[in-house]
Amino acid sequence: MYEAAFKVLEVLETREGPVPGETLSNTLGISRSAVWKHIKELINMGYEITASHREGYRLKKSSNRLLPYEVHKKLKTTFMGMQMRYFESTSSTIWVGKQMAREQDPQTLHGMVIIAEQQTGGIGRLGRAWVSPRGGIWATVILKPNIPIDRVFMITMAGAIAIARALRKEYDLGALIKWPNDIYIGDSKVAGLLLELSAEADRIHYALLGVGVDVNVSPNDLSAVPNSVTSISLEVGHDVDRPVLLARILKEFESRYLLLEAGEYESIVREWKSLSCTLEHRVRINTLKTSFEGEAIDIDEYGALLIRKDNGKIERVIAGDCIQQ
Amino acid sequence: MYEAAFKVLEVLETREGPVPGETLSNTLGISRSAVWKHIKELINMGYEITASHREGYRLKKSSNRLLPYEVHKKLKTTFMGMQMRYFESTSSTIWVGKQMAREQDPQTLHGMVIIAEQQTGGIGRLGRAWVSPRGGIWATVILKPNIPIDRVFMITMAGAIAIARALRKEYDLGALIKWPNDIYIGDSKVAGLLLELSAEADRIHYALLGVGVDVNVSPNDLSAVPNSVTSISLEVGHDVDRPVLLARILKEFESRYLLLEAGEYESIVREWKSLSCTLEHRVRINTLKTSFEGEAIDIDEYGALLIRKDNGKIERVIAGDCIQQ
Numbered sequence: 001m002y003e004a005a006f007k008v009l010e011v012l013e014t015r016e017g018p019v020p021g022e023t024l025s026n027t028l029g030i031s032r033s034a035v036w037k038h039i040k041e042l043i044n045m046g047y048e049i050t051a052s053h054r055e056g057y058r059l060k061k062s063s064n065r066l067l068p069y070e071v072h073k074k075l076k077t078t079f080m081g082m083q084m085r086y087f088e089s090t091s092s093t094i095w096v097g098k099q100m101a102r103e104q105d106p107q108t109l110h111g112m113v114i115i116a117e118q119q120t121g122g123i124g125r126l127g128r129a130w131v132s133p134r135g136g137i138w139a140t141v142i143l144k145p146n147i148p149i150d151r152v153f154m155i156t157m158a159g160a161i162a163i164a165r166a167l168r169k170e171y172d173l174g175a176l177i178k179w180p181n182d183i184y185i186g187d188s189k190v191a192g193l194l195l196e197l198s199a200e201a202d203r204i205h206y207a208l209l210g211v212g213v214d215v216n217v218s219p220n221d222l223s224a225v226p227n228s229v230t231s232i233s234l235e236v237g238h239d240v241d242r243p244v245l246l247a248r249i250l251k252e253f254e255s256r257y258l259l260l261e262a263g264e265y266e267s268i269v270r271e272w273k274s275l276s277c278t279l280e281h282r283v284r285i286n287t288l289k290t291s292f293e294g295e296a297i298d299i300d301e302y303g304a305l306l307i308r309k310d311n312g313k314i315e316r317v318i319a320g321d322c323i324q325q
Numbered sequence: 326m327y328e329a330a331f332k333v334l335e336v337l338e339t340r341e342g343p344v345p346g347e348t349l350s351n352t353l354g355i356s357r358s359a360v361w362k363h364i365k366e367l368i369n370m371g372y373e374i375t376a377s378h379r380e381g382y383r384l385k386k387s388s389n390r391l392l393p394y395e396v397h398k399k400l401k402t403t404f405m406g407m408q409m410r411y412f413e414s415t416s417s418t419i420w421v422g423k424q425m426a427r428e429q430d431p432q433t434l435h436g437m438v439i440i441a442e443q444q445t446g447g448i449g450r451l452g453r454a455w456v457s458p459r460g461g462i463w464a465t466v467i468l469k470p471n472i473p474i475d476r477v478f479m480i481t482m483a484g485a486i487a488i489a490r491a492l493r494k495e496y497d498l499g500a501l502i503k504w505p506n507d508i509y510i511g512d513s514k515v516a517g518l519l520l521e522l523s524a525e526a527d528r529i530h531y532a533l534l535g536v537g538v539d540v541n542v543s544p545n546d547l548s549a550v551p552n553s554v555t556s557i558s559l560e561v562g563h564d565v566d567r568p569v570l571l572a573r574i575l576k577e578f579e580s581r582y583l584l585l586e587a588g589e590y591e592s593i594v595r596e597w598k599s600l601s602c603t604l605e606h607r608v609r610i611n612t613l614k615t616s617f618e619g620e621a622i623d624i625d626e627y628g629a630l631l632i633r634k635d636n637g638k639i640e641r642v643i644a645g646d647c648i649q650q
């Protein structure tokens with residue numbers, strides 16, 4: 001979609017000054033009216049382009065949307081994000097990913113990234129609502145993992161590491177991972193992850209890693225969130241380039257994901273631990289079955305948290321709510 | 326479907342001799358032509374019913390199909406199999422179950438059993454073909470498990486125990502469990518199981534336990550199967566009552582499943598071990614990633630097999646092919 005429009009954009013991007021319509025028409029081998037149609041498409045996608053009869057078209061400002069074209073320009077991965085789908089607005093990218101993985105061979109979708117400018121029904125763990133206004137990164141990666149089923153939740157660990165590393169490298173923010181799958185800056189949540197799985201014991205049909213990052217989002221837009229939240233723009237004091245950030249997250253995620261596929265579980269666990277704000281803290285754990293307090297002492301090689309209860313007994317939890325005290 | 330026909334059948338079953346059409350018509354408050362329509366439906370379902378103008382209708386012989394009506398008569402469960410769907414022929418019951426679980430709230434389907442007289446595209450582990458001719462039990466149970474995600478493959482253990490116990494109790498056969506999910510009599514496979522899963526870390530959306538049992542199946546009908554196979558009819562020397570067997574399997578499965586939901590994992594592991602023909606044997610394991618030999622020494626509390634390799638190292642495998650030597 002819009003490939004021809006992006007060809008026009010490419011020409012505008014490579015020229016310093018304005019480009020006459022005739023030049024665009026000749027360079028791309030399309031009519032003057034086709035050029036004008038694509039210029040209008042680009043303007044609709046948020047690019048600021050001026051048109052003058054005398055000088056021609058001039059790109060004044062890039063779009064501030066999270067367009068695949070812009071992400072691809074920054075992307076340095078080998079397979080992650082090579083395919084992307086973009087939605088102005090959708091219910092949730094993880095729901096879209098599930099539909100795609102059911103209808104197509106997941107192998108052909110491996111590394112596909114689904115992006116939405118906003119989600120009308122964003123979901124978090126346990127079906128909880130995930131507030132997803134414009135300005136964030138609301139994306140889902142479709143994977144066909146070739147890893148043993150009991151390692152599958154290490155994909156979430158790899159994703160959490162990727163987000164924390166990206167925030168550190170791009171903005172020098174002290175992002176840390178709160179078990180099981182949130183990213184915090186100080187006492188406030190800035191991002192979260194959700195892994196969806198379709199599998200039998202011997203093989204994973206597909207996994208979907210949904211990520212939500214509060215990027216250029218004002219606290220007012222997140223007021224429906226019950227916990228303390230922050231955003232990157234709030235932390236750094238200005239809006240940041242979302243395509244750059246998403247490309248960085250995908251790059252960091254790809255390198256950790258490939259470690260998983262190579263069976264290098266220990267190095268994922270080690271990096272996760274080095275970024276954890278949960279370990280060595282007193283926590284209350286609420287699971288499906290039980291609720292208890294203790295000290296989070298370690299994470300095991302499957303991603304389960306180990307808690308030392310007050311009676312000295314060690315509990316192992318693979319999933320649950322963790323309230324740090 | 327066919328509720329009215331089964332009401333007619335109930336009357337025929339409770340009377341010793343033949344029942345005049347007029348009696349059926351009066352008892353059930355339906356017309357004589359409706360009675361005849363339902364008699365024809367029952368005959369189509371495999372019931373042998375004679376009709377004489379003088380005497381009326383007489384049930385000569387029950388259907389030899391695996392009809393929900395017949396299974397329900399024998400069923401002693403509290404929720405398992407309370408809902409059933411029957412297919413003369415379908416691609417695979419696990420595929421049907423997946424469609425149902427996607428389209429409806431899985432909670433309302435908890436315990437639903439899908440039965441097919443034959444499967445045209447029966448599937449085993451890793452998408453392998455599962456030969457499913459008439460005479461077997463090809464069924465899938467839909468579950469909405471309230472158990473932690475890392476315990477989910479214990480559902481397969483519970484199902485394997487149920488089948489082995491049912492074959493022992495009903496026919497005194499020395500059925501044993503071969504890891505991960507087959508039932509053997511001597512050196513020949515008689516049944517298998519497959520668990521399909523849709524989940525996130527914190528909750529299981531649904532699980533489907535597919536079971537295939539070679540019941541009244543001749544070896545010729547299984548000749549496409551590469552391994553050594555047997556059937557119950559071959560072992561006991563005559564065809565057996567499939568509704569009785571399925572009702573027994575569901576009863577045995579329900580009781581173990583409820584242990585799982587109650588967190589009584591240890592008792593499932595203990596019973597599984599007591600029925601295992603894999604433990605204490607030398608095995609070759611082929612997984613996604615690796616292949617090795619060793620002695621199967623134990624199964625852990627998540628259903629993973631522990632193998633002592635020749636170098637003394639213990640390997641833990643949650644899934645794979647196991648060739649016993």
